[in-house]
Amino acid sequence: MKNFNEHNITAAVQARVANATSPRIREISDSLVRHLHTFLREVRPTEAEWAAGIDFLTRTGQMCSATRQEFILFSDTLGASMLVDAINHPGGDGATETTVLGPFYVQGAPEFPLGADISEGLAGDRLLIEGNVKNTAGEPIGGATIDIWHSDPDGYYDVQGPADAPLNMRGRLHADAAGNFWCRTIVPAPYPIPNDGPVGQMLEHQGRHPYRPAHVHFMIAADGYETLTTHVFLSHSPYLDSDVVFGVKDSLIHPLEKLPAGTSPGGHPINQPIDLMRYNFVLSKQRK
Ligand code: BEZ
Ligand code: FE
Numbered sequence: 001m002k003n004f005n006e007h008n009i010t011a012a013v014q015a016r017v018a019n020a021t022s023p024r025i026r027e028i029s030d031s032l033v034r035h036l037h038t039f040l041r042e043v044r045p046t047e048a049e050w051a052a053g054i055d056f057l058t059r060t061g062q063m064c065s066a067t068r069q070e071f072i073l074f075s076d077t078l079g080a081s082m083l084v085d086a087i088n089h090p091g092g093d094g095a096t097e098t099t100v101l102g103p104f105y106v107q108g109a110p111e112f113p114l115g116a117d118i119s120e121g122l123a124g125d126r127l128l129i130e131g132n133v134k135n136t137a138g139e140p141i142g143g144a145t146i147d148i149w150h151s152d153p154d155g156y157y158d159v160q161g162p163a164d165a166p167l168n169m170r171g172r173l174h175a176d177a178a179g180n181f182w183c184r185t186i187v188p189a190p191y192p193i194p195n196d197g198p199v200g201q202m203l204e205h206q207g208r209h210p211y212r213p214a215h216v217h218f219m220i221a222a223d224g225y226e227t228l229t230t231h232v233f234l235s236h237s238p239y240l241d242s243d244v245v246f247g248v249k250d251s252l253i254h255p256l257e258k259l260p261a262g263t264s265p266g267g268h269p270i271n272q273p274i275d276l277m278r279y280n281f282v283l284s285k286q287r288k
Pocket of ligand 1: 072073076100101102103104193194212245
């Protein structure tokens with residue numbers, strides 16, 4: 001086939017992918033071609049605009065490194081990450097709601113005993129995190145693995161610092177036999193997602209701010225259960241209604257409780273004023 005034009009090229013490309021190596025690759029390729037061509041017929045880009053689009057994607061790739069994932073930011077800021085999340089975690093079974101993973105998760109974060117200070121003594125308002133992990137039947141999930149990570153009071157993650165800076169404000173805990181876990185750290189702040197690259201330029205052109213409301217990330221895993229990737233958002237934070245990555249859900253917004261020194265929340269004595277975040281998590285049974 002030859003002599004392609006605006007009207008016959010879509011079917012021609014679809015025919016070319018018809019012998020894909022699996023039905024799923026065929027389905028995805030066919031749909032991608034159909035939607036891409038529909039987009040182009042609707043937008044009718046000039047050649048300069050199309051070249052600018054290619055240049056944007058090129059710079060997005062070039063910006064990526066071991067510590068900077070510009071494509072995740074692109075996906076997050078266009079709502080694609082939350083749409084994939086919604087498709088895969090429709091909810092409704094009583095489990096804790098999910099939200100974006102984001103680019104600052106680090107595999108193999110340091111392990112801490114329950115009660116440890118995962119900020120490793122960083123300056124900031126002290127925060128005690130207490131939680132519980134149960135299944136949808138209300139049974140405790142003893143030994144669940146809990147990854148926690150969050151920003152500093154200036155809104156930066158450890159991995160945004162110099163390459164040789166230590167990991168902090170992140171750690172892995174294991175719930176006790178009753179599913180309880182707790183640790184100490186510092187109160188995180190709202191922050192702009194990294195906006196010194198192509199995605200930052202896109203946000204500016206789209207007339208959008210780059211901020212996320214203050215939150216703590218949790219990833220909770222246990223044998224026989226779906227791994228839960230979520231945040232707890234601080235209820236006093238700005239940007240809860242305009243999170244740049246569309247990640248906020250009402251059920252994940254939670255107040256901090258101000259506690260004076262000398263109290264023992266959850267049986268954990270504190271010797272200085274502290275904010276308490278107490279949140280109970282519920283995991284879904286693993287899907288077959
Ligand atoms: C985060 O919460 O760490 C995050 C999520 C999406 C984009 C940038 C950061
Ligand atoms: Fe975050």
